[in-house]
Amino acid sequence: MMIAILILAGFVLLFVGGEALVRGSVGVARKVGMSELIIGLTLVGFGTSLPEMVTSLQALSTGAVGLSVGNVIGSNVANVLLVIGAAALVAPILTQPRALARDGIFMVAVTILFAVLVYFDLFTREAGIALVALLLFYLVGSIILDRRENSAAAAMHAEEAEEFETDDPVWISLLLTLGGIAAVIFGARFLVDGGSQAARLFGVSETVIGISIVAIGTSLPELVTAIMAARKGKADVALGNVLGSNVFNILGILGVSAIVYPFSLLNGGVVYGLEQLRSVEAALYSVSLVTWTDMGALVLSVFLLGLFAFTGRRIARLEGLILLAGYFLYMALRFELIPTFSLGV
Numbered sequence: 192m193m194i195a196i197l198i199l200a201g202f203v204l205l206f207v208g209g210e211a212l213v214r215g216s217v218g219v220a221r222k223v224g225m226s227e228l229i230i231g232l233t234l235v236g237f238g239t240s241l242p243e244m245v246t247s248l249q250a251l252s253t254g255a256v257g258l259s260v261g262n263v264i265g266s267n268v269a270n271v272l273l274v275i276g277a278a279a280l281v282a283p284i285l286t287q288p289r290a291l292a293r294d295g296i297f298m299v300a301v302t303i304l305f306a307v308l309v310y311f312d313l314f315t316r317e318a319g320i321a322l323v324a325l326l327l328f329y330l331v332g333s334i335i336l337d338r339r340e341n342s343a344a345a346a347m348h349a350e351e352a353e354e355f356e357t358d359d360p361v362w363i364s365l366l367l368t369l370g371g372i373a374a375v376i377f378g379a380r381f382l383v384d385g386g387s388q389a390a391r392l393f394g395v396s397e398t399v400i401g402i403s404i405v406a407i408g409t410s411l412p413e414l415v416t417a418i419m420a421a422r423k424g425k426a427d428v429a430l431g432n433v434l435g436s437n438v439f440n441i442l443g444i445l446g447v448s449a450i451v452y453p454f455s456l457l458n459g460g461v462v463y464g465l466e467q468l469r470s471v472e473a474a475l476y477s478v479s480l481v482t483w484t485d486m487g488a489l490v491l492s493v494f495l496l497g498l499f500a501f502t503g504r505r506i507a508r509l510e511g512l513i514l515l516a517g518y519f520l521y522m523a524l525r526f527e528l529i530p531t532f533s534l535g536v
Contacts, residue, residue: 194388201382202408205242208374209412212241215367239416239432240439241372242409246379247444250386250401251452256460257480258386259448261401262409263440264485267302268402269410270433271492272518278417278429279511286430286500293336294434295497297329302493305441309481312456319449326442382408397460398480399525430500456480488521 243266250258278284308314386400413436417429448454455461456479495517499510506514523529 194385194392197381197385198389198404198408201378201380201385202411204374204378204381205246205408206378206411206415208371208376208378209239209242210371211367212371212375213239213412215364215369215371239412240436240443242375242379242412243440244444244447245375246382246405246409247448248451249376249379249383250397250405251448251454251462253383253387254460254462255383255387255397255401256454256456256462257396257398258383258390258401258405259454260445260456260480261398261485262405263444264481264489265402265406266410267437267440268488268492268521269406269518270413270437271496272488272514272521273407274410274414274417274433275430275496275506276511276514276518277414278421279506279514280508281418281421283508284421284430284500284506284511286504286506288501288504291431291434291500293333294431294438295501298434298437299493299497301325301438301441302489305445306486306490308445309456309479309486312479314445314449314454314456316450316453319446319451319453322442322446323450326439326446329438329442395526396480398485402485402525403522430506482525484521484524488517488524491517 243262247259247262250256250262275284308318382405386405387397389404390397390400413429413433416432420429453463455463460480492514495510495514499506499514
């Protein structure tokens with residue numbers, strides 16, 4: 192019962208805190224004169240990804256590497272297969288290939304980079320710094336290009352900010368921002384504690400809990416935003432938000448996590464500097480916490496999104512159903528309803 196309460200409380204606090212944080216920070220940004228383009232590219236993307244970041248850092252601080260990395264992988268897969276799939280069932284998503292091309296191509300490149308890091312187990316502090324630097328380069332480059340070209344992508348990012356309509360006084364926006372941060376921090380702690388206890392209770396790995404329960408909880412803001420946007424006929428904006436969120440998850444969350452807590456995926460997970468965990472030497476010939484199933488689901492989600500979004504200029508309800516079916520298949524595989532095998536090194 193206590194585990195369920197912790198997980199539920201984590202879900203609620205992450206969702207409410209994430210929404211309050213984005214609403215408050217967007218309100219403050221508008222009051223100081225920040226453009227809708229910059230708000231959409233930075234604050235909205237960062238705000239919707241903050242639950243994942245805080246949850247991953249909280250997990251690593253307790254040595255739960257599987258929960259942390261599983262959260263990132265599961266969130267990226269859920270963003271495409273679950274979030275976009277559910278939104279397409281509500282209403283077919285009309286896409287703008289020209290507006291999505293740059294972010295889509297960059298997301299594919301970042302996903303490939305992540306696969307390389309997983310295969311060679313390169314989550315060092317230096318790699319984290321490189322990931323964060325790449326994210327900053329991407330954001331600055333996108334802002335410069337969008338301002339110069341006044342492109343369809345610029346309009347889409349501006350619309351992402353416009354989805355968060357607010358005319359609150361500055362002091363209310365500040366309170367929402369601070370309250371949102373506090374709620375996300377406590378929500379992440381509850382979710383990590385509940386997830387770790389659930390893994391022990393049900394005899395499954397923390398990685399499985401990370402890619403399922405924890406990832407769904409941290410992806411709730413994107414899910415609600417996508418469904419509401421689909422009902423308003425603006426699901427293409429939600430699609431752009433998912434692309435940005437997936438980039439933030441890999442470059443921002445894993446980058447910051449590796450800077451603060453360099454870690455290894457081997458031997459059940461090693462966080463360098465935490466003495467109570469298994470030694471690094473013992474991990475050299477172990478298997479990874481991340482399975483071929485995880486990487487296959489991540490690659491398949493990117494492939495299906497590209498196939499549906501960039502070829503037919505719309506993601507129809509049938510395609511949304513295919514995305515959802517892919518998500519439930521992935522969950523079935525990872526809960527060992529269907530046999531899987533691990534990535535060797």
